[in-house]
Amino acid sequence: MEQRRKERIDRGVKVRSDSIYALMSWRELSYLTVPRLLLIIGMLILPLVVTSMYWQRVISIVCIYALLALSFDFLAHYTGLVSLGGAFFIGVGGYLTAIFNTTFGLPPLVSIPLATVFGAIICTVLLLPCLPLRGVYFAIVTLMYPLVFARIIEAMDILGGTDGIMGIDSFSNRWIEQYLVIIVVLLLLFGLRRLVNLDLGLIFRAVKDNDQAVRASGMSITNYKALAVLIASGMGCLGGACIVHIYMWTGLSLFALDFSILPIAATVIGGAGTLVGPVLGCLILVPISELLREFGTLRIVFYSIILVGFIVFRSEGIMVYGQRKYHQFERWIKV
Amino acid sequence: MNKEPILQVRDVTKAFGGILALNRVSFDLYEGDILGIIGPNGSGKTTLVNSITGFIKLTSGKVMFRGKDITGRPAHKIADMGITxxxxxxxxxxxxLAYKNLVIPLFSPRAKRTGGWRGGGKLGDRDTVSIDILEEIGFERDSYVPYKLASTLPTGYLKRLELARCLALKPEMILCDEVFSGLSMSEIASMIPLIERLQMSGITLIMIEHRLRELFKVANRVMVLNFGEKLIEGLPEEVIADARVKEAYFGSEEAKEVMDHA
Known part of the structure; x- marks a missing residue:
């Protein structure tokens, strides 16, 4: 009986464009740059194409979620810390920028960076005791943080209590509002991709792979885990600070579990460990979730069906699948 | 010998619940020596390595390195002092990839200070240095082996990679936990010159082994552990001749065979 087997081979152009030789011809150059440019230009023209106020707002929300998904992917797949604390980062960043803006009267373009830096430090310090935990235990503890903070604010009636803080400045015009988050997402996306390929990024991966060997190499794993959490929580706080200035309001809903769960779903759909994947996942999931609003409570059902479909049929994620198709061709050969 | 020992282990005790994994073990180790540690399974050899290198906390006892008390220091600090x-x-x-494995120890503060294996205090490009170390340890530089994924390497290379990770830190001491186990005879034969070369370059070694014949060839001194207690320490010939060791470790019939070969 004749047997056939599927064979995957790297495209020649991929092999040729792996190193400096990629600069030798337009074909090889474009093989590398076109997918990247497609994403960058696509993101940049989105605010120009979309005219309705409602969908412009959705684009900003997509970017906020993309920041969270990036930080989740970085922590989970490059440092080995599965964090469900997205809502915690958003909340800390949001409340900090609200305080900076209303109490000290700083303009948004000053209070957002300040909230990012101080928020990252606060989150990292608070998460320090949990760093020795691994896997699902770290996930459970980080899930607890946003819940605890929401209850504390509610019970002690501080920071506006259940009403939240109102009267926060918005951005001076909608172009700044839109392009700030988009550019931040793109910068952090390509920055992180660069970082994980540096020697420092290698250390993060080593901590995930084998923390005992890192200790035996004379490096403190706690320091590097803390550094990774600092980077990731900074990204989350930045997102939180932006969302507060977009909505001109901060409240307990910043600690909502959506911010912890949706980035994970986006990472699953987009492709874990690719960094681009989670951003794409948010670009798909968030608008879908908005479209499904018409179905009312049935929304969650459709949403779940889409998620389950992805997990069953494309569990590797869009980006991993896409990269494979882009870099390799398949053919059937006789065995 | 009147020079100061590089490592002094004093009354080291480790209890896991009610079980004494190590019971008042003491020994001295002089610079440039190779100390072999043998003992039946569960006699506390690996626990001893773990406690010297700070991977577990001691119940009681003291470990001194160059006269400095290092008991209870975190593992990465001890590795930073040169005990790998x-x-x-x-x-x-x-x-x-195999060579990227070495970039990680080369990133450590100690490697930055010392310049890594054979380095004169200045660390070059980490990728280049790691390929150099791998060549030193027996990876063929021009072959594809250093560029393969670590998960695809055979045991022999992984054992060498373990040693290479220690070398990247420019160590003063290496504690080898069964580097010969799982290797074929020819692989061991090629490892022995490597161990001797390490000793000649001034590195002090502790070797835990079950391969007695090979161990007795390279070790200057041998210590026998049994149920967490030190049975005897001395020159390899003395240890072989000791009746208690034969009984505790080798078993009666097999022992004769091993002895004859060794």
Whole structure:
């Protein structure tokens, strides 16, 4: 009986464009740059194409979620810390920028960076005791943080209590509002991709792979885990600070579990460990979730069906699948 | 010998619940020596390595390195002082290429200070240095082996990779936890010159082994552990001749055979 087997081979152009030789011809150059440019230009023209106020707002929300998904992917797949604390980062960043803006009267373009830096430090310090935990235990503890903070604010009636803080400045015009988050997402996306390929990024991966060997190499794993959490929580706080200035309001809903769960779903759909994947996942999931609003409570059902479909049929994620198709061709050969 | 020992272990005791894994073990180790530690399974050899290198906290006792008390210091601080170890169950970074495995120890503060293996205080490009170390340890530089994923390497290379990780830190001491186990005779034969070369370059070694014939060839001194207690320490010939060792470790019939070969 004749047997056939599927064979995957790297495209020649991929092999040729792996190193400096990629600069030798337009074909090889474009093989590398076109997918990247497609994403960058696509993101940049989105605010120009979309005219309705409602969908412009959705684009900003997509970017906020993309920041969270990036930080989740970085922590989970490059440092080995599965964090469900997205809502915690958003909340800390949001409340900090609200305080900076209303109490000290700083303009948004000053209070957002300040909230990012101080928020990252606060989150990292608070998460320090949990760093020795691994896997699902770290996930459970980080899930607890946003819940605890929401209850504390509610019970002690501080920071506006259940009403939240109102009267926060918005951005001076909608172009700044839109392009700030988009550019931040793109910068952090390509920055992180660069970082994980540096020697420092290698250390993060080593901590995930084998923390005992890192200790035996004379490096403190706690320091590097803390550094990774600092980077990731900074990204989350930045997102939180932006969302507060977009909505001109901060409240307990910043600690909502959506911010912890949706980035994970986006990472699953987009492709874990690719960094681009989670951003794409948010670009798909968030608008879908908005479209499904018409179905009312049935929304969650459709949403779940889409998620389950992805997990069953494309569990590797869009980006991993896409990269494979882009870099390799398949053919059937006789065995 | 009137010089100061490089490592002094005093009354080291480790209890796991009610079980004494180590019971008042003491020994001295002089610079440039190779100390072999043998003992039946569960006699506390790996626990001893773990406690010297700070991977577990001692119940009582003291470990001194160059006259400095290092008891209870965290593992990465001890490695930073130059006491490195290999793991019995190899711990490479499986998702990385073989040479990238060495970039990680080369990133450590100690490697930056010392310049890595053979370095004169200045660390060059980490990728280049790690290929140099791998060549030194027996990876063929021009072959594809250093560029393969660590998860695809055979045991022999992984054992060497463990040693290479220690070398990248420019160590003063290496504690080898069964580097010969799981290797073929020819692989061991090629490892022995490597161990001797390490000793000649001034590195002090502690070797835990079950391969007695090979161990007795390279070791200057041998210590026998049994049920967490030190049975005897001395020159290899003395240890072989000791009746208690034969009884505790070798068993009666097999022992004669091993002895005859050794």
């Amino acid at each position: 170890r290999t793991f019995q169950i190899m711990r490479p970074y499986y998702s990385m």
